[in-house]
Amino acid sequence: MKEKLAGLAGLAVLAVLLEVAVRAGWVSHLVVAPPSALPAALVRLWQEGLVAGPVGITLAQAFTATLAATAIGIPWGYLLWKKPVLGEAYTPWIGAAFAAPTVLLFPLFLVLFGRGYATTIFVGFIAAVIPITLKTKEAFAAVPKVLLDVGRSFKLPESGLVRRVAFPAAVPGIFTGLRLGLIYALVNIIGMEFLIDFGGLGRIASEMYFRFEIPGMYVAIILIVLVSWTFLAVLSRLETWLRPR
Amino acid sequence: MAATQIRILTLVVILAIWEAVAWSGLLYQDVVPSLLKIAVAFFNLFLDKETYRHFAVSAWEIGAGLTIGYILGVLFGLVAGTRRFFGAAVAPYVDGIATAPKIVFLPIVMLLVGTGMNSKLALGALSAFFPVAINMAASVRQVPPIFVRVGRSFRLSRWQMATRIYLPALRPSLITSLRLGFGLAVVGVLLAEIKLSNAGLGFLANEHYSHYRVPDLYAVLVLVFLVAVGLNSLMGKFAERR
Numbered sequence: 001m002k003e004k005l006a007g008l009a010g011l012a013v014l015a016v017l018l019e020v021a022v023r024a025g026w027v028s029h030l031v032v033a034p035p036s037a038l039p040a041a042l043v044r045l046w047q048e049g050l051v052a053g054p055v056g057i058t059l060a061q062a063f064t065a066t067l068a069a070t071a072i073g074i075p076w077g078y079l080l081w082k083k084p085v086l087g088e089a090y091t092p093w094i095g096a097a098f099a100a101p102t103v104l105l106f107p108l109f110l111v112l113f114g115r116g117y118a119t120t121i122f123v124g125f126i127a128a129v130i131p132i133t134l135k136t137k138e139a140f141a142a143v144p145k146v147l148l149d150v151g152r153s154f155k156l157p158e159s160g161l162v163r164r165v166a167f168p169a170a171v172p173g174i175f176t177g178l179r180l181g182l183i184y185a186l187v188n189i190i191g192m193e194f195l196i197d198f199g200g201l202g203r204i205a206s207e208m209y210f211r212f213e214i215p216g217m218y219v220a221i222i223l224i225v226l227v228s229w230t231f232l233a234v235l236s237r238l239e240t241w242l243r244p245r
Numbered sequence: 246m247a248a249t250q251i252r253i254l255t256l257v258v259i260l261a262i263w264e265a266v267a268w269s270g271l272l273y274q275d276v277v278p279s280l281l282k283i284a285v286a287f288f289n290l291f292l293d294k295e296t297y298r299h300f301a302v303s304a305w306e307i308g309a310g311l312t313i314g315y316i317l318g319v320l321f322g323l324v325a326g327t328r329r330f331f332g333a334a335v336a337p338y339v340d341g342i343a344t345a346p347k348i349v350f351l352p353i354v355m356l357l358v359g360t361g362m363n364s365k366l367a368l369g370a371l372s373a374f375f376p377v378a379i380n381m382a383a384s385v386r387q388v389p390p391i392f393v394r395v396g397r398s399f400r401l402s403r404w405q406m407a408t409r410i411y412l413p414a415l416r417p418s419l420i421t422s423l424r425l426g427f428g429l430a431v432v433g434v435l436l437a438e439i440k441l442s443n444a445g446l447g448f449l450a451n452e453h454y455s456h457y458r459v460p461d462l463y464a465v466l467v468l469v470f471l472v473a474v475g476l477n478s479l480m481g482k483f484a485e486r487r
Contacts, residue, residue, distance in 0.1 A: 003333035010334060031356045088248035089255070101432045101473055104447075107439070107454040107462055111276055183344065191346035195440055202349060209352035217352050224349050229341030 033215040038222070041215035050204050050220075055227060058193065058200030061117060062186040065124030066132075069181050073129045074174065077136025078162075087137060098130045103188055106195065120192045120199050127188040128181030135180065139173025140166060172243045179235040186231055190224055201227065275459040286464035296449070300468075303434060303445040306362055310369020311430040315423060318374045322381020322422075323407060332382055343375035347429070348436045355441070365437045365445065372433030373426035380425060384418035385411060420484040424477060431473050 015035040021027045022034040033041070045051050080087040106123055113119045143166050151165040193202025201224050208217035260280065266272065267279040275282075290296050325332035325339075347368060354367045388411060396410040412419070438447025446469055453462040 003330060004337075006330070007334040007337060011338070085248055085251065089251035093252075096474065099428060099474075099477060100470060101428065101435070103432060104435055104450075104469060105466060107450055108466065110454065111457075111459055111462070187344065187346045191348045191436065194346070194349045194351075195436060202346070205349045205352065209355075214356070221349055221353065225341050225345040228345040229337070232340060232344045 030212075030214055033218045037215040038219055041213075041219045045204070045216055045219055050216075051223065054200035054204050055223070056200070058186070058190060058202070058227070061121050061189050061199065062124055062182060065121045065185040065189065066128045066178065066182045068121075068125050069128035069132050069185065070178060073132030073177065073181070074136050076129075077133040077174075077177070078140060080133070080137040081140035091134070091137065094130055094134055098134065102126055102130075103191065106192060110196065115196050115198055117199065119196070120189050123192045124185035124189040127184035131180035131184060132174075132177040135177025136170070136174050139170035139177070142173060143169040172239070175239055175242050179239055182235065183228070183231055187228060190228070275457070278460040278463065282460040283463045283467070286458075286460040287467055290461075290464050290468060299444055299446050299449045302362065303438065303447065306365040306434045306438075306445065307369055307427075307430050310366040310434060311373050311423075311426055313366075314370035314373030314430060315377050315426050317370070318377025318422065318426065319381050319419065321374070321378040323385060323411060325378065325382040326385025326388075327411075329386075332386075339375065339378060343379055347372040347375075347433050348440070351437050351440060354437075360441055362442075362444070365434045365442060368437040369430040369434040372429040376425040376429055377422040380418060380422045381415070384415050388414045417484065420480065424480045424484070427480065428473070428477060431469075435469065 018027075018032055019034050019036055022029050022032055029037075042051070080091060103123060105126075106119065109119045109122050113122060147165050147169055148161060151161045156164060189199070190202040193199035194206045195202070197203050197206050201220065205217060205220040205224060208214075208220050263277065264280060266277045325335060350371055351364065351368055354371070355364045358364050358367055392410050392414055393406075396406050401409060435445070435447035435450075438445040439451045442448045446465055450462055450465045450469075453459070453465060
C-alpha cells in the first residue's frame with residue numbers, strides 16, 4: 001500500500017515538474033504537452049468520437065484474433081502433446097517463431113490482405129497462436145502421471161481420460177497461454193494500427209501526431225498504455241483466481 | 246517416422262504449395278512470388294551497394310540503441326532489485342509501459358530528437374530498456390542473500406557490491422537480458438524505419454512495398470530474419486557455454 005502511494009506521489013511530482021518546465025519555457029509545449037492540458041484534450045477527443053469507439057474497435061480485433069488463435073492453438077498444442085513425434089518435430093520451430101521478430105512480416109500481410117482489418121487481425125492472430133500452442137502443449141505435458149493412472153485404474157476410455165482428467169488438469173496452464181496470447185494480440189494490433197494508420201487506438205496516436213495536436217497525441221499514447229496495463233492486471237488476477245490452491 | 250523426416254516433409258509440402266500458388270495465377274501477380282524470383286532478388290540484394298548502406302544504418306541504430314537501452318536497463322534493474330521499496334513503487338508503471346507497444350512512442354521520440362536516425366536509435370533503446378530492466382530486477386531479487394551478507398561483512402562499498410557480488414551472480418541473466426533486448430531493439434528500430442525514415446533496412450522494405458516490388462520485399466525480410474535469428478542463436482550458444 002505504502003509503495004503504491006509512493007508511486008503515485010512520484011507520478012504527481014513528475015507531472016508538476018513537467019508542468020513547471022513547460023510553463024517556464026525550458027521545454028517547448030510543442031514537444032511536451034503540459035499535464036494540465038491533458039484533461040481538456042481527453043474531453044475534446046471524446047467529443048470527436050476518438051476514444052470509446054477506437055478502444056472498442058481495438059479490443060474487438062484483439063478478441064477476434066485471440067479467438068481464432070485459440071481455435072487453432074489449443075487443438076494444435078494438444079496434438080503436439082498427444083503425438084510426441086510431432087511435438088519433437090515442430091516444437092523447436094514454434095519456439096523459434098516465438099523469439100523471431102514476426103511482426104516485421106507485416107508488409108507481406110499488407111500485400112496479401114490489403115490495408116484493412118484482415119491484416120491487423122492476422123498480425124494479432126500470429127502473435128497469439130504461438131504462445132497458446134506452446135503453453136497448451138506444456139500444460140498437457142505437466143499433467144501429473146498419477147492423475148492419468150487413477151483415471152486408467154477406473155478403466156476410463158482414452159477419450160474420457162482426456163476429457164475428464166487431462167484437460168481439466170491442464171486448464172490453468174492453457175489459461176496462461178490465453179493470457180499471453182490476448183496481450184500479445186492486443187499489443188501487436190495497436191502497433192499495427194499505428195503503423196498503417198488504420199483501425200482503433202493506434203491510428204488515433206498516429207493521426208494526432210500528423211495533425212500536430214500534441215496534447216491529443218499524449219492522451220492517445222497514455223490511453224494505449226492504460227489499456228495495455230489494465231489488460232495485463234485483469235488477466236493476471238483472473239489467472240491467480242483460476243489456479244488451484 | 247522420425248522428427249527430422251517430418252520436418253523435411255513439412256518443408257517440402259509448404260514449398261510445393263507455395264510454388265503451386267505462385268504459378269496458379271489465382272492471386273495477383275507476385276502476391277506470392279515464385280521462390281526462384283525471391284532467390285534472384287535475394288542474390289541481387291548483395292550486388293547492390295545501397296543494400297550495404299541501409300544495412301549499416303540499421304546496424305548502427307540497433308547497436309547504439311541496444312547499448313544505451315541495455316546499460317540503462319541493467320542499472321535500473323540493479324537499483325529496483327536491491328531497493329525493494331523503490332522497486333515496488335515503480336513496478337506498476339514500468340510493467341504498464343513495458344506491456345504497451347513501444348512503436349506508439351515514436352511520435353514523442355520524434356518530437357524530442359527529430360525524425361532522423363536518432364529517433365530510430367532512441368526507439369531501439371526504449372524497446373530494449375524495459376525487458377532488460379524487468380528481467381534484471383527479478384534476477385537481482387533472486388541473488389542468494391548469503392552472497393549479499395558476505396559482501397556486507399567485508400564492508401564492500403556500493404560500487405564493489407555491484408561489481409564483485411551482484412554482477413558475477415547475475416552473469417546468466419545479463420546474457421538473457423541482452424538477447425531479450427536485442428530482439429526488441431531490432432523490432433523497434435525496423436518498425437520505426439518503416440513508419441518514417443529515409444535510410445535503413447526498414448526503409449528499404451517499405452520502398453519495395455510501396456513500389457510493389459514484392460520479391461525484393463521478401464528478399465529484404467529474409468535478410469533481416471537471417472541476421473536477427475542468427476545473432477540470437479549465437480548469443481544463445483554463448484550463454485550455454487557459461
